[in-house]
Amino acid sequence: MLTGLARDGGLYVPESWPRFSADEIAALAGLDYAEVAYRVTRPFIGAALDAGTYRAMVEQTYRVFTHGAVAPLVELAPNHWLMELFHGPTLAFKDYAMQLLGNLFNHILGARGRRVTIIGATSGDTGSAAIEACRGREAIDIFILFPHGRVSDVQRRQMTTVDDSNVHAIAIDGTFDDCQALLKDMFNDPNFRDEVAMSGVNSINWARILGQIVYYFVAAAALGCWERKIAFAVPTGNFGNIYAGYAAREMGLPISHLVLATNANDILSNLLATGTMTQGPVHASLSPSMDILVASNFERYLFDLLDRDGAAVAQQMTAFQDGELALSQDALGAARDVFAGFRMDDAGTLEEIGRRYEASGQLLDPHSAIGVAAGAAKRFEASVPMVSLATAHPAKFPDAVEQATGIRPPLPAHMADLMERTERFDVLANDLAAVQGFVRDRLAEKEVA
Numbered sequence: 001m002l003t004g005l006a007r008d009g010g011l012y013v014p015e016s017w018p019r020f021s022a023d024e025i026a027a028l029a030g031l032d033y034a035e036v037a038y039r040v041t042r043p044f045i046g047a048a049l050d051a052g053t054y055r056a057m058v059e060q061t062y063r064v065f066t067h068g069a070v071a072p073l074v075e076l077a078p079n080h081w082l083m084e085l086f087h088g089p090t091l092a093f094k095d096y097a098m099q100l101l102g103n104l105f106n107h108i109l110g111a112r113g114r115r116v117t118i119i120g121a122t123s124g125d126t127g128s129a130a131i132e133a134c135r136g137r138e139a140i141d142i143f144i145l146f147p148h149g150r151v152s153d154v155q156r157r158q159m160t161t162v163d164d165s166n167v168h169a170i171a172i173d174g175t176f177d178d179c180q181a182l183l184k185d186m187f188n189d190p191n192f193r194d195e196v197a198m199s200g201v202n203s204i205n206w207a208r209i210l211g212q213i214v215y216y217f218v219a220a221a222a223l224g225c226w227e228r229k230i231a232f233a234v235p236t237g238n239f240g241n242i243y244a245g246y247a248a249r250e251m252g253l254p255i256s257h258l259v260l261a262t263n264a265n266d267i268l269s270n271l272l273a274t275g276t277m278t279q280g281p282v283h284a285s286l287s288p289s290m291d292i293l294v295a296s297n298f299e300r301y302l303f304d305l306l307d308r309d310g311a312a313v314a315q316q317m318t319a320f321q322d323g324e325l326a327l328s329q330d331a332l333g334a335a336r337d338v339f340a341g342f343r344m345d346d347a348g349t350l351e352e353i354g355r356r357y358e359a360s361g362q363l364l365d366p367h368s369a370i371g372v373a374a375g376a377a378k379r380f381e382a383s384v385p386m387v388s389l390a391t392a393h394p395a396k397f398p399d400a401v402e403q404a405t406g407i408r409p410p411l412p413a414h415m416a417d418l419m420e421r422t423e424r425f426d427v428l429a430n431d432l433a434a435v436q437g438f439v440r441d442r443l444a445e446k447e448v449a
């Protein structure tokens with residue numbers, strides 16, 4: 001958790017997956033979200049924290065969510081469910097893992113008398129969720145890179161109107177993939193990394209995935225799926241959320257399949273169709289948190305797909321950097337056993353938002369709408385519950401929702417004045433030295449002060 005990315009540039013994965021029996025999953029039904037979170041994540045914590053401390057931390061984490069069920073299920077159509085993952089402080093699913101990560105960081109840094117500089121890249125929602133989880137914490141400075149002009153006003157303001165002095169929002173002249181590449185370059189610069197005690201909260205950090213596994217178990221337990229099958233549709237960008245679904249399946253959840261839903265940036269759904277993954281230009285869409293072509297967590301899945309052969313993974317990742325990654329027929333077949341691909345462009349997304357509003361009065365944000373359309377399109381058996389993950393609150397993307405329905409969803413009361421708050425951020429070139437210099441200067445200023 002503290003290291004983020006491994007020093008050789010690889011990603012951490014568990015040596016083995018803990019398995020939950022059908023009885024253990026059945027026993028989760030009706031428990032509080034926090035209790036399920038405790039039971040599902042506990043095997044990964046090991047001896048790092050004692051049970052009482054960790055349980056109290058998890059309970060505190062989910063108390064800040066504004067819905068009694070934390071992640072409520074709504075039925076959209078017969079046996080097609082929406083899981084609302086937008087009842088956290090920044091209104092996107094990122095809060096569910098990030099709040100836990102913030103508390104884990106705080107506790108462990110305090111216990112060890114250490115401090116860290118967290119540097120993160122965001123396509124919109126990770127940044128605000130990370131800032132909200134780390135603001136005002138003494139042992140942490142947090143720097144967030146976001147693509148200038150490519151996030152929604154609400155998303156930007158959630159990052160730039162926080163006035164705690166340990167929070168630094170940086171607009172980069174570039175795309176999210178540029179931001180993520182800068183982040184990786186900083187991680188791969190050992191001198192810089194040690195000098196600033198760098199750490200990360202992007203979903204390259206294993207603890208993020210850990211916190212996201214929980215709600216798959218919550219949904220399965222609520223719908224009585226410990227022996228019978230369940231399916232999920234997941235709006236996907238960096239492959240983090242859906243990888244957590246894959247992890248849940250490896251841990252024993254009877255998941256028949258995971259629908260991988262993309263917008264016009266369809267590199268991942270295309271991989272399932274063709275077996276190849278090719279670099280190309282990013283298209284700006286109505287679902288900006290999915291405007292990603294280099295899905296960092298895909299590497300974790302590839303590791304399992306290639307029988308945990310690190311050298312083979314490295315070879316494939318290099319091939320991708322050089323232009324194209326190609327799966328063998330066996331590997332593609334294995335991927336298709338778990339994942340079904342789905343793609344929807346902006347026009348389809350607006351239609352879906354309108355259609356769902358008319359059918360049931362449910363307002364969907366553009367990301368969630370793609371997940372709902374994907375779930376409806378890829379239901380292979382009516383008796384298997386399909387759960388589409390709603391990854392953001394509609395008020396986070398009011399323009400698209402208004403365009404589709406004529407209704408402008410209001411922000412919840414705790415952020416009703418967001419559009420009037422003062423913004424504070426810096427714009428930097430897409431340049432490693434410039435960003436590193438900025439981080440050093442800011443940390444030095446704080447030391448003087």
Ligand SMILES: *Cc1c(COP(=O)(O)O)cnc(C)c1O
Nearest residue numbers: 125237238239240241289391392
């Ligand atoms: C981050 C995000 C996604 C994509 O999740 P990944 O884990 O990157 O695949 C989808 N929708 C919303 C609203 C997001 O914030």
